[in-house]
Amino acid sequence: MSMRVTVNRELCVGSGNCVATLQEVFDQDDRDGLVWLRVAEPPESLRELVEKAVQLCPVGAIEAERRTTAR
Amino acid sequence: MPNIDISTLPAYPFIGPEDNPFIPVKSSDLERLDGSVGKVRLPFGGWAWLITRHEDVRQLLRHPGFSSDQYRPGFPVLNPIPPKQDDASGLFIFMDGEAHGRLRRMLTAEFMIKNIRRIEPLIEETVIEALERMRSLGAPADLMAEFALPVPSMTVCHLLGVPYSDHDFFQHHSRVIMDRNSGPAQIEEALGALAGLIGKLAEAKRTAPEDDLLSRLMIERVVPGELRIDELVSMAMLLLVAGHETTANMIGLSALVLLEHPEHLAALRENPDLAPGMVEELLRYLTVVRTGLPRLALEDAEIGGQTIRAGEGVVAMLAMSNRDGVVFPEPEQFDPERREAHRHMAFGFGLHQCIGQPLARAELRVALVELARRFPGLRSETALADVPQRPMAVTFGVAELPVTW
Ligand code: HEM
Ligand code: SF4
Numbered sequence: 001m002s003m004r005v006t007v008n009r010e011l012c013v014g015s016g017n018c019v020a021t022l023q024e025v026f027d028q029d030d031r032d033g034l035v036w037l038r039v040a041e042p043p044e045s046l047r048e049l050v051e052k053a054v055q056l057c058p059v060g061a062i063e064a065e066r067r068t069t070a071r
Numbered sequence: 072m073p074n075i076d077i078s079t080l081p082a083y084p085f086i087g088p089e090d091n092p093f094i095p096v097k098s099s100d101l102e103r104l105d106g107s108v109g110k111v112r113l114p115f116g117g118w119a120w121l122i123t124r125h126e127d128v129r130q131l132l133r134h135p136g137f138s139s140d141q142y143r144p145g146f147p148v149l150n151p152i153p154p155k156q157d158d159a160s161g162l163f164i165f166m167d168g169e170a171h172g173r174l175r176r177m178l179t180a181e182f183m184i185k186n187i188r189r190i191e192p193l194i195e196e197t198v199i200e201a202l203e204r205m206r207s208l209g210a211p212a213d214l215m216a217e218f219a220l221p222v223p224s225m226t227v228c229h230l231l232g233v234p235y236s237d238h239d240f241f242q243h244h245s246r247v248i249m250d251r252n253s254g255p256a257q258i259e260e261a262l263g264a265l266a267g268l269i270g271k272l273a274e275a276k277r278t279a280p281e282d283d284l285l286s287r288l289m290i291e292r293v294v295p296g297e298l299r300i301d302e303l304v305s306m307a308m309l310l311l312v313a314g315h316e317t318t319a320n321m322i323g324l325s326a327l328v329l330l331e332h333p334e335h336l337a338a339l340r341e342n343p344d345l346a347p348g349m350v351e352e353l354l355r356y357l358t359v360v361r362t363g364l365p366r367l368a369l370e371d372a373e374i375g376g377q378t379i380r381a382g383e384g385v386v387a388m389l390a391m392s393n394r395d396g397v398v399f400p401e402p403e404q405f406d407p408e409r410r411e412a413h414r415h416m417a418f419g420f421g422l423h424q425c426i427g428q429p430l431a432r433a434e435l436r437v438a439l440v441e442l443a444r445r446f447p448g449l450r451s452e453t454a455l456a457d458v459p460q461r462p463m464a465v466t467f468g469v470a471e472l473p474v475t476w
Contacts, residue, residue: 013179013422013424013426014183020429028180030180031180033180033181033182033183034176055414058133058420058421059133
């Protein structure tokens with residue numbers, strides 16, 4: 001099972017909290033310092049840290065939704 | 072606005088008891104507050120809603136209907152503000168919307184964690200130099216003057232790209248700005264001298280750019296016409312002012328906490344990897360921006376069940392939300408192992424959340440680790456109750472911290 005994460009670069013203010021929380025998933029663009037995703041569908045094992053990043057983002061630019069592979 | 076008898080409201084900013092710098096609000100003030108969102112009387116006239124719960128402060132600071140522009144009529148002013156001047160053109164901390172985003176986004180890449188790592192060796196050098204200088208002056212020494220104050224201003228020097236030959240000039244004038252004994256005219260003069268230096272350096276970097284913030288903004292923004300030179304100078308001054316007193320007071324108060332809890336100072340000496348967690352808890356526990364963050368409502372909004380009307384002022388009381396028991400169990404306890412410490416809002420929240428936080432964290436971490444390592448016998452010369460405080464400054468701190476070793 002994996003989870004889908006989306007980021008909104010329009011909202012991002014480059015605080016870097018997400019990168020500090022989970023470098024495997026989040027990074028900042030070298031040119032503008034705004035967020036980008038290394039992995040759009042991180043494994044379920046990272047859920048707790050992804051949710052921490054969602055909570056710490058000061059502008060609500062990160063969303064995580066559950067995606068089940070089973071239909 | 073309904074008629075309110077302002078004289079009966081609790082006077083704000085609150086200050087803590089004189090004998091304990093770690094308590095942000097006196098219990099007598101807490102008792103007078105009318106619920107988690109209550110009215111307080113402001114120091115320069117008028118009143119504002121004080122927002123105290125963690126969840127409500129988060130909601131407020133993320134709400135698009137509140138302005139940071141302290142020059143708008145009705146803004147809940149907490150500190151005396153200078154008349155609007157031309158040299159305020161880069162102070163995006165007081166701007167809203169597009170104007171704020173335009174300038175902040177020119178700096179976000181500079182403060183990325185990976186770029187801060189590049190200047191970390193310079194921070195280490197600065198910290199070690201200041202500590203060894205303090206040692207050579209001999210005990211007792213004032214840790215505020217010899218260590219807490221010079222480290223952040225030197226760090227801003229490195230960040231901006233102030234050359235070695237101008238360091239003394241920069242340090243001297245930064246010190247005057249932060250000195251509680253400086254009069255308004257002296258501060259004005261020191262600010263002018265620093266702005267003059269930054270303008271001169273920026274011009275020099277136009278033809279001889281180096282690997283620093285001023286050079287990059289000059290070449291990438293000013294030369295192509297995206298940024299005016301006065302905006303660049305004013306932004307650089309904002310970085311100095313916003314990054315100096317805050318970080319200096321955090322270093323000083325953190326040292327005081329560790330002197331009061333020698334077991335944590337010893338633990339840090341044994342295991343420097345404890346530093347990042349300890350720094351988060353210190354940021355929460357100390358919350359140096361004690362007067363909180365003022366905002367003006369531009370539209371009607373509901374915060375914490377209270378309707379705030381357009382035109383009313385609010386203050387996000389960071390020090391109280393960082394002690395909200397709903398989020399931080401036993402909030403009055405300093406606990407470096409606290410799991411939820413990172414949820415503090417000592418750097419604010421929302422669009423204006425501190426852009427300098429990766430730098431501030433690096434400075435605090437390096438400063439505390441080296442202090443613990445190099446001064447194993449560090450002791451305070453003064454009882455906690457007698458350490459002189461600076462309660463009414465923009466950021467809270469101690470005026471001096473005499474130590475011996
Ligand atoms: C421990 C030290 C620090 C603390 C506690 C702190 C705290 C804060 C807070 C609470 C805000 C939000 C203000 C608001 O929302 O109105 C802020 C904004 C800001 N800080 Fe810091 N700060 C620290 C260090 C630094 C450093 C080292 C720098 C840069 C060198 C810096 C530069 C800024 C700037 C430029 C802003 C304005 C951001 C914006 O408006 O978008 N700060 N800081
Ligand atoms: S935490 Fe939010 S604002 Fe900060 S860099 Fe990540 S996405 Fe951007």
